[in-house]
Amino acid sequence: MPSEKHYPNHLGIRGWLFGGRYGFERYLYLLHRLTGLGLLAYFTLHIVVTSSRAFGPEAWHSAMGMVEGPLFKVGEYLVFAAFAFHGLNGIRLVLLELGIAVGRPIEPVYPYRTSVHVQRPLAVAVMLLAAALAVLGGVNLFG
Numbered sequence: 001m002p003s004e005k006h007y008p009n010h011l012g013i014r015g016w017l018f019g020g021r022y023g024f025e026r027y028l029y030l031l032h033r034l035t036g037l038g039l040l041a042y043f044t045l046h047i048v049v050t051s052s053r054a055f056g057p058e059a060w061h062s063a064m065g066m067v068e069g070p071l072f073k074v075g076e077y078l079v080f081a082a083f084a085f086h087g088l089n090g091i092r093l094v095l096l097e098l099g100i101a102v103g104r105p106i107e108p109v110y111p112y113r114t115s116v117h118v119q120r121p122l123a124v125a126v127m128l129l130a131a132a133l134a135v136l137g138g139v140n141l142f143g
Helices: 013-017 024-055 057-066 070-097 116-142
Strands: none
Touching: 024 057, 024 070, 024 116, 070 116
């Protein structure tokens, strides 16, 4: 019976976040997961604050007083930016899952050309659009 090999983990979480040979799509995957968790946390907080309305005007004004301030204004901007990225990246992922923007199959001749060369321009375009939406949202929120 062969024994299992165990390798020491010297990098810890840095190895998960900053893997040396990760491509652009891997970082989009990581950011998509993190923004999804952030939006879930915002949604939960939003439900809690909004439900305070059921406990009367005093509870509502108290809850709204907690979320007024410059720190929460920045938080609202981050939620908007996360929503813009998460939504547009989700649309990109659906297009790829449906086979749109994957590219045409080619003859498998070494060195193999992957479909990443076709997918990457779409990823860059989506990120530029998300950045433009984030800037416009910031101008609208802070301007």
